[in-house]
Amino acid sequence: xxxxxxxxxxxxxxxxxxxxxxxxxxxxxxxxxxxxxxxxxxxxxxxxxxxxxxxxxxxxxxxxxxxxxxxxxxxxxxxxxxxxxxxxxxxxxxxxxxxxxxxxxxxxxxxxxxxxxxxxxxxxxxxxxxxxxxxxxxxxxxxxxxxxxxxxxxxxxxxxxxxxxxxxxxxxxxxxxxxxxxxxxxxxxxxxxxxxxxxxxxxxxxxxxxxxxxxxxxxxxxxxxxxxxxxxxxxxxxxxxxxxxxxxxxxxxxxxxxxxxxxxxxxxxxxxxxxxxxxxxxxxxxxxxxxxxxxxxxxxxxxxxxxxxxxxxxxxxxxxxxxxxxxxxxxxxxxxxxxxxxxxxxxxxxxxxxxxxxxxxxxxxxxxxxxxxxxxxxxxxxxxxxxxxxxxxxxxxxxxxxxxxxxxxxxxxxxxxxxxxxxxxxxxxxxxxxxxxxxxxxxxxxxxxxxxxxxxxxxxxxxxxxxxxxxxxxxxxxxxxxxxxxxxxxxxxxxxxxxxxxxxxxxxxxxxxxxxxxxxxxxxxxxxxxxxxxxxxxxxxxxxxxxxxxxxxxxxxxxxxxxxxxxxxxx
Numbered sequence: 403x404x405x406x407x408x409x410x411x412x413x414x415x416x417x418x419x420x421x422x423x424x425x426x427x428x429x430x431x432x433x434x435x436x437x438x439x440x441x442x443x444x445x446x447x448x449x450x451x452x453x454x455x456x457x458x459x460x461x462x463x464x465x466x467x468x469x470x471x472x473x474x475x476x477x478x479x480x481x482x483x484x485x486x487x488x489x490x491x492x493x494x495x496x497x498x499x500x501x502x503x504x505x506x507x508x509x510x511x512x513x514x515x516x517x518x519x520x521x522x523x524x525x526x527x528x529x530x531x532x533x534x535x536x537x538x539x540x541x542x543x544x545x546x547x548x549x550x551x552x553x554x555x556x557x558x559x560x561x562x563x564x565x566x567x568x569x570x571x572x573x574x575x576x577x578x579x580x581x582x583x584x585x586x587x588x589x590x591x592x593x594x595x596x597x598x599x600x601x602x603x604x605x606x607x608x609x610x611x612x613x614x615x616x617x618x619x620x621x622x623x624x625x626x627x628x629x630x631x632x633x634x635x636x637x638x639x640x641x642x643x644x645x646x647x648x649x650x651x652x653x654x655x656x657x658x659x660x661x662x663x664x665x666x667x668x669x670x671x672x673x674x675x676x677x678x679x680x681x682x683x684x685x686x687x688x689x690x691x692x693x694x695x696x697x698x699x700x701x702x703x704x705x706x707x708x709x710x711x712x713x714x715x716x717x718x719x720x721x722x723x724x725x726x727x728x729x730x731x732x733x734x735x736x737x738x739x740x741x742x743x744x745x746x747x748x749x750x751x752x753x754x755x756x757x758x759x760x761x762x763x764x765x766x767x768x769x770x771x772x773x774x775x776x777x778x779x780x781x782x783x784x785x786x787x788x789x790x791x792x793x794x795x796x797x798x799x800x801x802x803x804x805x806x807x808x809x810x811x812x813x814x815x816x817x818x819x820x821x822x823x824x825x826x827x828x829x830x831x832x833x834x835x836x837x838x839x840x841x842x843x844x845x846x847x848x849x850x851x852x853x854x855x856x857x858x859x860x861x862x863x864x865x866x867x868x869x870x871x872x873x874x875x876x877x878x879x880x881x882x883x884x885x886x887x888x889x890x891x892x893x894x895x896x897x898x899x900x901x902x903x904x905x906x907x908x909x910x911x912x913x914x915x916x917x918x919x920x921x922x923x924x925x926x927x928x929x930x931x932x933x934x935x936x937x938x939x940x941x942x943x944x945x946x947x948x949x950x951x952x953x954x955x956x957x958x959x960x961x962x963x964x965x966x967x968x969x970x971x972x973x
Contacts, residue, residue, distance in 0.1 A: 404575050408537040408567070409438035411574035415544045417444050419581055420469045423831045425450055425459035425824075429476020431516065432503030434568035448831070448864050451856035453480045455824040457487020458854070460498045462788060462828025464491075465811045468619065470551045471498040471828065477505055478516025481562070482523065486818050489527040491558040493815035494640065495617055497551035499544075500524075504533065504564040524560040533562040537570035541579065549582040555705040556617055587704050589721035594729045596717055597676065597700050602739055604674035604698070606746045607633050608653060613640030613814070614679015614704060620724035621645065621807040624678070627731045632740060634750045636665060638680050640814045643804035653750045658688035658964060659957050660799025663757035666961045668750050674698045679723040682712040683815065689960035702726050758971050759956070761801060767950045768922050769968075770794070770873055774801035776925045777871065780933075781843060785809065786833070788825045789845040791817030793879040796955040798845060820853025822846045826868045826942075827861050841933065842868035848946075849878055849896060851905065858912040858942055865940035869932045872946040875953070876902045883954050901948065909944045916944035 412435065416424070423446045428436045439447055450456040453475040460471030475484055481502040491498050504510070505517035524531040530550045534540050540563070547559040601607050615624055621644045628635045628645070634653035635645045639660045645652055654665025669675070674697055680686075681703075687693040694713055701708075701715040702723065709718035719726060734740075761775035774797060781787075783805035789798050790813050804810035811829065813821045822844035830842045851872055860866070876897035885891060896902060901918075909916035915935050919928045925947060932943040958964035 404573065405571055406574055407434065407438060408540050408570050408572045409434045410442050411541045411572060412544055413438045413442040413445065414574070414576040415541050415579070416472060417442075418576065418579065419548045421445055421472050422835070423448070423463060424472040424474055425456040425463075425828065426474025427453055427456060427476065427480065429480055429503060431477035431505060431565045432474060432501070432563070432568075434565065435474065435501065435503070435563070446831075448827070448860055450824070451859055452854065453483035454486050455854050455857040455860070457484050457498065457500060458490065458818075458821050458824035459828035459831070461487060461491055461496050462811065462825035463832040464496050464498055464828075466786065466808055466829045466832035468808070469497075470548050471496075472501065473498060474501045476503040476516075478518050481518065481520035481560075485523065485527060486816075488524055488558045488560065490813050490816040490818050490821065492527050492529070494813060495556045495613060496558065497556040498558045499547050499551055500558060500560045502560065502562045503568070504562050506566045507564045508566075510564070520560065520562050527558070528560050529557040531560040531562070533564070534567050537567050538572050540567075540572070541574055545579075545582050549584055553584045554587065586725065587720060587722045589719055589726045589729055591729065593717065593719045594726065594733055597719060598730060598733050598737070598739065600674060600698060600700055600717060601631065601633065601676060605743055606672045607674040607676065608669065608672045609633050609635045610638065610675050610677040610680055611635060611641040611644045612638045612678065612680025614723045615641055615644040616807045618679065618704070618723035619807075620679075620727055623724055623727035623731065627727050627734070630731060631734055632747060634668065634747060636669065638683070638686055639799050639812060641680065642799070642812070643807050643810040646805045647803045648805065650751065651747070654754065655799060656961055657686045657799070658959065658961060659685050659796045659955065661961070661964065662800060663759060663964075663970065664753040666964060667753045667757050670695070670962055671749065672697055674700070676700045676702070678702045678726065679704070681708060687712065687961075688958070692960040692962050756971075759800065759966075760968060760971065764922055766921050768919070768925070768947055770797045770949050770953060771801050772922045773871070773873060773925060773947055773949065774798065776929060778803050780926060780929045781841065783809070784840060786829050786840060786842045787811065787845060788822050788829060788842070790821040790850055791819060791880070792847040792850060793875075793883065793953070793955050794845055794847050794873045796957070797873075800956070819850035820855075823851070823854050823870070824857040824860075827857065827866050830866050830868055844868060844870045846870055846872050847879065848872055848874035848876060848902070848905065852903065855908060858909070858914060861942045862913045866942070867936040867940045868942050869929070869936050870942055870944045871929070872905060872944060873949050874905070874946050875949050875951045877951060882952065883957070897951075905944060905946050909942070914941045914943060915939065916946060919945060919947045
C-alpha cells in the first residue's frame, strides 16, 4: 500500500467518480484538501465569491452531466452558506457532494473558532450528512457519499472534515479502488402488465413525464413507448425537455401556474394518467379533487414513499423510470398492443391548435410573452437554458419550448433567488469537453439577479461565456401578484430614479457587457448581439428587457379555474 496524505486519497476518489471540475472557496480549515487538489491535479477548480454560489454551480454541472457535482467550503459560515444549495438539490433530486472543513476535533466541544455542527444542520436537507472521525475511513466515506448521492432518488450529501483529520497520512492505493455498486430499482413485472391493461382499457390516456424521466436518462424510452402505443404525452415543469414539444403527441403542461390552456383542457378530458417520475407537486395539481377527478392514475416512482403521498393512485409501481418504460414497451410488443385511439389524438391536436395564448404583442412597454416568442425563434433546440423563480418562471413554463432532456434546467421546488448566474457557470463548465461551443442562456428577473450577482466575477475570471436575458419590471412581481387577494401592493415596488438599479453598469463593473431594451422590435437584434459578444469576449453578456411593470401571469386555485389576464385567441 502507498502511504499518502489522506486528502490526496480523497482527490483520487473524486477523480475516479467522474469529477473533473469543483467549485469552492478556500479557508484555513479546508486547506489540506486544496493542497491535495494542487499536488494530485486533474480537477479544475473555480474559486467562488460565496459558498452558496458553489453549490448552485455544482448543481448546474450535475444537471448537465448526470454525474455528481462537488462544492467545497471551509468551516463555520461556509457550511451554513451552503444550506440553501443543499435544499435546492434535495428538492429537485440533484446529486451533489458538499465538502466542508471543520475545526480541530479537540475544539469541537469548546466553542472553537468557526466550529459549528454542520452535520446536524445539514441533515434535513441531505440524503446523508457525516463527519469523518478517523482518517483511514475517508476514502470509504467518500465512496459511500457518491453511491448514496446517485442511488434511488438522487440527492445531496455533505461530508465534514476536521482539519486535524485532514492533515494525517493513510495507506491507500488508487489502483485497488473503484466506485461502489449503485443498485437499480427494477419494476415488479405483474405490475407492469397491469399498467398495460389499464392503458389499453382507457379511451383518453395520457403519459405524464416528470423530472425522474430526465434523471433516469429515459427520454428515448419515453418517446419510443408513446409513438408505439400512440399515447399523448404531457410533462411537468421538472420534466420539461423530456419530450419534444414539436411532436404531434405532445399534449402540453398541466398546472395552476406553469401550464398551457390546451394542457389543462386535455388533462381534464383524459380518463387515465400514467405518471412516470413525477411527484404531483402542488403547483402542478392545484385542488386535488379537481385534478384527481374520475380519471384513473398509475404512479411510477423510484422512491416507494412517494406512492400515495399526495393521493392514492389506482396502481403504484416502484421502479427506475427507464427500466419501467422499457418493460412496458416490451410487454406491449409481446401483445402487439396499441392503446392510442385516433379520435383522442385528433382531439388533443384540436385543443393545441385552438386553446393558445398570444405572444405577438407589439406594445410598449414590452409584454413578457413576446420575449419568449423571440427566445423560441432565436435559439435552437440544442441551447441550454437555466431559469429560477418568479413570474418569469411561470411565463417560461407557459411559452418557452424545450425539445431535449437537460436543455431546460429549472430549480422547480425550492426556488432560490439568484440560482441562474452560478448555475449557468456550472452548466457551461460541464460542457467543456463534450460540447464546448454549446450556448448557455440564463433567464432572470431583476430582483433575483442581484442575489448572487457576485458570481459574475467567477465567470469573468475563468472565461465562462453565456447570455443572460433579464425580464425587468422593477417589482417583486410574483409577490405583487400574490398580494392581490390581500388587496395590497406593499413593499414590492423596487423602482427608483429613472429605471432603478443600472444592471448594465453592474455587468460592466464585473468586466462584462450589457444592453437595455425598451421596445419589442429591439429584442431580436439585442439577443443576436449578446450571442456574438459572449463568444468574442468569453464572458457573460446581459440583455435587459424592460417589461410591463404590473402584468400578471395566468393562474388559479384549480386546473379548471385558471384566470387569464390577457385576451386569448377565440375568446
